[in-house]
Amino acid sequence: MEAPALHRRGNGSMSSIRSGGLGELFTPRSIAVVGASNRPGTVGMSLFRNILQAGFRGVVYPVNPSSSSVSGVHCYPDVGHLPEAPDLGIVIVPARVVSDVVRQLGRAGTRGVIVISSGFREVGGDGVALEEELVRVAQQYRMALVGPNCFGLLNTDPAVSLNATFSESLPPRGNIAFVSQSGALCAGILQYGIAERIGFSQFVSVGNRAGVDENDLLRSLGRDPATRVILLYVESLANGRKFLEAAREVTEVKPVLVIKSGRTPAGERAARSHTGSLAQSGRDQLFDALFEQSGVQRVDSIGELFRTAKVFAAGLHLDGPRLAILTNSGGPGIVAADAAVRHGLELPMPTESQRAKLARILSPSAALANPLDMTADAKPAQISTALRILLDAPGTDGVLAIATPTGTLTGEAVARAILEAHARSPKAVAACLFGLTDLADAVGQLESGGVPSFTFPEEAIQGLGSLARYRSWLNRPRTEVRKFPVDLRAARSVIARAHRAGATVLPEYAARELLEAFGIRFAASRRARNATEAVAAAEEVGYPVVLKVTSPDISHKTEVGGVVLHLEDADAVRGAVRTMTETVHSRAPKARLEGFEVEAEIRGGKEVLIGLQRDPGFGPVVVFGLGGIYVEVLRDVTFRLAPVRPLSARHMIESVKAFPLLQGVRGEPPSDLDALAEAIERVSQLAVTLPEVAELDLNPLIVRGVGAGVVAVDARVVLAPLSRPAPSASAARSGTAPPRTPARGGRTPPRR
16 A cells, blocks of 8 residues: 655756756755664664764654664654655665655655665666666656665765765765765775875765766766865766766866776677777776866776875865975985876976075085985974975975974974975975874874875875876867868768668778768779779879779788789789789688779878777767777777867877877978878767768878878778667666677778
């Protein structure tokens, strides 16, 4: 029998909830805990007591038909007997009855629900159906849903004081927000935060992400005035494109740090192009590039995540990469200097004027360099004065102060000296204190005064390097997506012909026609049916030429002898046609030979690859890297989400290891980087304009000298089958498993 409906508050649309109407989750006035319990060791007991002990400012109702009271609070048998419709429902009941409870809350008018219960998609089988039903109920009543299979959430705002988790430890109030897909990780994170004096503004476990996911929370936390930095632990992204759109918006106002697990791919999809193979096997590299594209900073460990967050949370201003290191011990200074180089920071040497000032106040044995080693006999006043001199220098953006308390130099004295200098300058100051004694009080003084303190110098450098990169992101020049004039009618005609023929892999001549419609220049070529026509074609395009077999059944031309280079005259062409025909018939007897491509041979220049892959989570992804037949061995590639702006195209070129070759080395002329960047943008425009193109390779694309442009000499285009649209940028909202793309048959074709 269903519970009677309570008075229902007005329900907004799901879109309004998604766009930031998460108030019922973070700032509820009333909460119903369905499954609250007095039984020791249960989640229902721990979570309900945590809400009470945290001092929740609203009203909390326990709901359990087996108890008259829970923790001394009057208990209700079901939702229908509550005296009011709660803003937030927290559900801790067996998975099989969760949907019924959520339905009761929805009918009552509850707008937000957190499902702690497990036993859904994460266990497979019937759990998948249970989660799908839960989602349908939440959507029916337009409820913001967190979970299921989650740890809960907390909000340390004194006006709310909500600890709706089953962790007994409540971290201090702070300005760091943390969002995690792993519930098991959350308890440990809270303990770590308490031990390291890290305060949180909000803390959310999204579990299976059946409803609210990291994209919703990013935008919500981006608008939260109490949050200065957002931390994410993700195993996958519910919707990669929406995440990057949200992140690009949020990182304009506050930093976003992410730890993305699963750096090693379990395997790679069998793709029909180099680009497809690279995008799958290098999926972690794809995440790196796309995080960079949106301003998100990725870290490798939980410790790094929070050490970096500590620097951002302190509100330090580091307007550039120039760092001074001040130390009273040489070893830690050297360690810090090495770390600074690894993290992209610069170590400017003191000017003559600075050296003169420092020499007047420091020991004659001090090393007046960067690091500035004051030696072990430095006094607090010397530390403070030296730090002020470094901070006053126009060529310094920030200072790392490293000190080992010795003798009369106590940790508290060092802290006071650092804080005295820091108070006189707006520039960033971080600290690292070494000592055999307990330095907790000194560290507490520093951090209370806005100077983040670290155990080891490389930890501080890591955070400062991240801060400098974020400042560079904020100050980057902005460019808009360029749209080039293209022959869209010709391009669509190529696709239509392929569809009529039932083909998904375009012949090379058709791929060339498609790309030429988007302004990609190709080497001159002609088609030929026999040796006579091949010679005539060679005369027309000009020697030397390349001969290629044309067959709808051959993807790997070089493996069957289907490519011959360096043909200098008519006799060479005739001989190549004869030999190629015999070899191809021998190695691929069932292949249908349509004829040959005779192509002008491009000599000189550098071989690169530009490609397109439609990722099921991110949508169209543009790939750039070193080209040729060894591209999948060397894997010198980078990725960007389309559309690609001009600045991003240049960054793609500059980020590969082969970039110095394109700049020109050992007397070689520099390559035409402007033309190369434009080619990347044109492929990006094709990716956005023609969703029918599933995969694309321009490999190799020859980059010639400055002013000579780029020339494509081989192309491969794979269309999405008519029966299946090209992969979209969306993935299921439920579950934490990464999206999978159906495998396509065939091997990756080598290039000549």
